[in-house]
Amino acid sequence: MSLSRIDVISLFPEWIEGLKQLGLTGRALTDGRIELQTWNPRDYASGVHRSVDDRPFGGGPGMVMRPEPLAQAIEAAKSASPSASVVYLSPQGRALDDAGTLELAERPALILVCGRYEGVDQRLIDSLVDEEWSVGDYVLSGGEPAAAILIDAVTRRLPGVLGHSESAVQDSFATGLLDCPHYTRPEHWRDRSVPEVLLSGDHARIDRWRRAQALHRTARLRPDLFRLHELGKEDLRALEEFPEEFLP
Template sequence: MRIDIVTIFPEMFEGVIGTSIIGRARQQGLVEINLIDFREYSTNKHNTVDDTPYGGGGGMVLKPEPIFGAVEALTGQQSRPRVILTCPQGEVYSQQKAIDFASEEHLVIIAGHYEGYDERIREYLVTDEISVGDYVLTGGELPAMIIVDSVTRLLPGVLGNETSAVLDSFREGLLEYPHYTRPAEFRGWKVPDVLLSGHHGNVERWRRKESLRRTLKRRPDLLHGRDLDKLDAQLLTEVKREEGIE
């Protein structure tokens, strides 16, 4: 996969894309990540990329010329990869969206700054508008980093254990079950006996049940309207009884 990040602060990304799992994936050629400063595509001698909004109002608005120029230089005017705009007005990001993006060969992420974008960028250049939550940040760089991280880890060969991404929270619409490791007892707190039993069937049943329990307690909205198979329905009934939930 190739990911191009269009930003006026490329230096913000160096630590994220150069270290840990993403850095290793780049070194191994599993993902190509490029940083493009769209200030270089400004059409005036001062290299400004923003201006005051028509009609008045506070803040500055990103101009269309440098962003269109940067994206079209990457893709060609005829090519249409997924072009993602990070903004608080977009679709709230989800694991399913990360899976969708990970199926692409080429992503372009526009990380804006200042008050907002000229509307023509939204209408005629981007394919997806993404928000990472119902709050406002100083810029789109952090959301862009989140998208890059969440997508890269789904690519084949990036994670050392290929089952890790499959078992992620939200992958099946449920939160992930609890994890334990050595020691088996720490300060009097013991690992559940079933995880020490060596009985794989019982372990899988426990994990599924605890996944449903955690989802019910922390994100019950994920269970609303969900079609449960016979086993999940039985396990959820057991969980509700144990938790005293009607």
């Protein structure tokens, strides 16, 4: 099973609607591989001003999103997509990584809840949210940029979305390592040339070079990831053949 629908609860649906026209998400929507729908909590708010926020109990700066308009928007989305998991995008959530994008891509549907201001009423989270996810240890002005990141990262994991089926498999993090460097034409550019091995036509040797470079790059730039990687026989062979940048 793979993801077929994403609903987004947002006070600024324009943020998400723009994804329908662009890149992989736009193509996936056009091809019918996924459906994307937005819901605005303000449409469910009462009163002349359709207020969706209020001051926090206990005092403090900022405003908090009121639970009822959000709840009604989520429930409307859930009625349209009963099998969806309700995800609140927040700094407290599970960190989104490569394994997480694959896990989410295998859900039947998602409802992404975008917070604003100081966040949302905790009672809403406790009663209607299934899980929380974070795109990084930093604060955004709202959940919409995080939702856009999650949608892009998850959509590209769906079957048939990428132009080449091997692209996702060879991306950074897919193997627990960073990606190797890439080169294209011209062969000589300014004072730099394409590595000789890539011009050799020896695909087995090219694969070993790429593996070695991925190991070198990860050791140099992300030693935390490298320490988690257990070197196999093919890794050792690649590093023996191309050892010059290896950092243990």
